[in-house]
Amino acid sequence: MTQMFISYSRKDxxxxxxxxxxxxxxxxxxxxxxxxxxxxxxxxDRIESAIKASGVFVLFWSKNASESDYVKHELSFARLQSIxxxxxVLAIMxxxxxxxxxxxxxxxxxxxxxxxSVAAFVSGLPSEWRAFSYKKSLRDQPYTDIPDTADxxxxxxxxxxxxQAYIVGPPDKALPKSPENLAICLQFSRNVGDDMxxxxxxxxxxxxxxxxxxxxxxxxxxxLDNDDPAMWESARQFVIKSIQxxxxxxxxTLHFFAQTPATLMGGITIPFYRFWHVKIYNxxxxxYAEVLDIPRS
Numbered sequence: 458m459t460q461m462f463i464s465y466s467r468k469d470x471x472x473x474x475x476x477x478x479x480x481x482x483x484x485x486x487x488x489x490x491x492x493x494x495x496x497x498x499x500x501x502d503r504i505e506s507a508i509k510a511s512g513v514f515v516l517f518w519s520k521n522a523s524e525s526d527y528v529k530h531e532l533s534f535a536r537l538q539s540i541x542x543x544x545x546v547l548a549i550m551x552x553x554x555x556x557x558x559x560x561x562x563x564x565x566x567x568x569x570x571x572x573x574s575v576a577a578f579v580s581g582l583p584s585e586w587r588a589f590s591y592k593k594s595l596r597d598q599p600y601t602d603i604p605d606t607a608d609x610x611x612x613x614x615x616x617x618x619x620x621q622a623y624i625v626g627p628p629d630k631a632l633p634k635s636p637e638n639l640a641i642c643l644q645f646s647r648n649v650g651d652d653m654x655x656x657x658x659x660x661x662x663x664x665x666x667x668x669x670x671x672x673x674x675x676x677x678x679x680x681l682d683n684d685d686p687a688m689w690e691s692a693r694q695f696v697i698k699s700i701q702x703x704x705x706x707x708x709x710t711l712h713f714f715a716q717t718p719a720t721l722m723g724g725i726t727i728p729f730y731r732f733w734h735v736k737i738y739n740x741x742x743x744x745y746a747e748v749l750d751i752p753r754s
Contacts, residue, residue: 459512463489466521519551625667635706645672645717
């Protein structure tokens with residue numbers, strides 16, 4: 458999921474609203490400021506925070522935008538973020554006004570924001586930028602089939618610089634906000650491409666929702682860098698945030714399956730012992746055995 462910051466002139470609102478509505482309908486998360494009347498320090502702080510939290514900056518460029526102090530401030534900060542590689546900048550051309558950054562990836566809507574031009578822009582965006590939808594079945598979102606079973610598919614839930622989290626479940630169902638049981642599959646070691654999910658499915662069956670989290674890859678293996686503590690902490694925080702988001706209710710029982718260093722496993726599970734019922738499984742060759750059952754304290 459990638460938040461998209463929308464930069465535009467209020468004079469171009471009709472077109473901008475049409476594009477943003479289509480983005481939101483297609484499960485892209487957008488942020489844009491509708492109400493500011495003057496540039497204040499509070500406004501600058503809010504805008505900079507929103508741009509920092511975004512992965513994509515969408516610039517609606519026109520003569521109106523070139524004359525907007527709001528757009529100038531937003532674009533100036535976005536340039537700094539893009540130089541560091543933290544932000545991707547896209548431009549939508551609304552007229553013939555030359556781009557302020559000629560190398561930008563630009564989309565042509567000079568002849569108006571027609572239904573076809575808006576649809577072409579949205580459909581061409583990477584599917585991994587879409588927000589996971591709790592309202593749609595997994596089949597109605599960009600999904601990947603799970604090998605050796607036609608009964609389960611995988612949908613990207615979230616990602617950061619090091620990790621990706623996927624929801625695994627039946628294609629015709631939508632993920633409930635707080636599933637009764639959640640299998641947490643942590644794949645942070647061994648070879649990329651190793652099948653971790655089949656043994657988990659052999660253990661808990663196909664009815665339990667799964668949160669499958671993959672760690673960083675290096676040399677064909679999942680591996681955390683021992684010389685980079687920030688990577689470890691980023692991975693730990695990402696896993697905890699993902700679990701808390703999917704298993705939002707303390708009524709959810711968390712089932713942990715791990716191919717991961719013990720250090721990371723400990724740092725992940727400790728925060729959940731107080732408020733969640735936790736079960737931990739150990740791999741036995743073809744399936745897993747439940748070895749710890751820790752009730753909510």
